[in-house]
Amino acid sequence: MELDRRKSVHIKLLSDTHANFRIMSFKLKLSMQEMFEEFAQQVIAEDPKVMKILQECSDRKKEKLVKKLSKSDASTILDIIDSESPFAQDL
Numbered sequence: 001m002e003l004d005r006r007k008s009v010h011i012k013l014l015s016d017t018h019a020n021f022r023i024m025s026f027k028l029k030l031s032m033q034e035m036f037e038e039f040a041q042q043v044i045a046e047d048p049k050v051m052k053i054l055q056e057c058s059d060r061k062k063e064k065l066v067k068k069l070s071k072s073d074a075s076t077i078l079d080i081i082d083s084e085s086p087f088a089q090d091l
Contacts, residue, residue: 009036
């Protein structure tokens, strides 16, 4: 006899995302849990459409990280140049 075992997942969504997701689930006559379960099953099955969405999400995340690092690196490099400059004013 196989038991229907479930795991609880706690996620945080932006308020607008949650509200609109809930509206869509209501329109489709599905619970939010059913929608998440279906999405998880599609990921497990490596559905090409779902995997494309996830790859695009991953690419956007990497792009944001690169931009963040680039700004941080540029600032650090300028600070180092400024501190090592013979023209820097001693305070």
